[in-house]
Amino acid sequence: MSKVFVNIGLSLDGYMAPEGMTMDNPEVKNWGAKWGALMAWLLRQQYFREKLKFGPGGETGPVNDMVRHTMERTGANIMGKRMFEQGEATWPEEAPFHTPVYVLTHDKREPWVRPGGTTFHFINDGPERALQLAREAAGHRDIRISGGADVIQQYLNLGVVDELEIALAPVLFGGGRRLFENLSEPGPQFRIDRVLHGPAATHLRYVRQ
């Protein structure tokens, strides 16, 4: 059966996004530099550079293979309303998912078809319904809980996250959106599955026990 997975970057102090992060003001609490430090490892990978047309070159190796595998394994994405709205304003016309994307929202809206295989579906019936639809769409491929933090927390609390992949970057944000909050008791149980090294992030992979 399809796996449900999370694959995110995290600051050493546990934030997915720095405080003040809005596209219209990159100077607030220096969020641009913080975000850059969080994502530095990814921008170096050959597969990512190729996909985003950043030019030739880049690292190859286990981290690059992991980035490629993450993209190739994904048959459907689930995201929150805020992540969608931020992306709607900034993604290129060919949105970077190339799968059905289920957006958790109270807004009623027809599916939004983008070139390149991304179609956004707006789900008003909660995270379990979105997961059901994502499973049907993903076929033998896997389902990525893309974010934000609140959506990941909802799926952690449902106990359905099979794999938690974290690129832990050596940067302190000092504030922002925490990944791990609002977890119910008892929380989900994970074991360490694999750790990959890099100079700009440590790639931690946990699987559900």
Added chain:
Amino acid sequence: MSKVFVNIGLSLDGYMAPEGMTMDNPEVKNWGAKWGALMAWLLRQQYFREKLKFGPGGETGPVNDMVRHTMERTGANIMGKRMFEQGEATWPEEAPFHTPVYVLTHDKREPWVRPGGTTFHFINDGPERALQLAREAAGHRDIRISGGADVIQQYLNLGVVDELEIALAPVLFGGGRRLFENLSEPGPQFRIDRVLHGPAATHLRYVRQ
């Protein structure tokens, strides 16, 4: 010159101690099991077992070497009042530090000499004064900021922590005392120095940039 270092266990969700952790009630929010999961890696190490008279056997290897090195390098400890008070009630007569220990507190109290080389000094003049005294006492050895979280935060904000060693355990506490809070802007800057693997913790070592 002596290094100032932190060496702690941390839950995957960023807590140094689970919520409800008091010796008189191990059942509150299941803190005993959570604490056990956090410390499982340490209880397996040969050096730790020998020092605490847990009996023969135990793991040898790079993690065990790290535990020994942490003890041997330490020439002075600094801790907060709450950590001291919890320990005062639970440490054996031969307190497990074997160095001078500087306790940040508003209480005035004469030094408390324990068998085995541990003497507690009660410092009323703030963290910088405690660090100065610890440096003088440590000689060529290093100074460990033992905890709790609030004391580590104070030294992070002073910009004097040279090395941050974290044993990240795959357990979610869901609440408790967070390591990374109350950091000032801009925060201290670290780079990844070394990562050691283990089945029950990932040993992350960061050094100040």
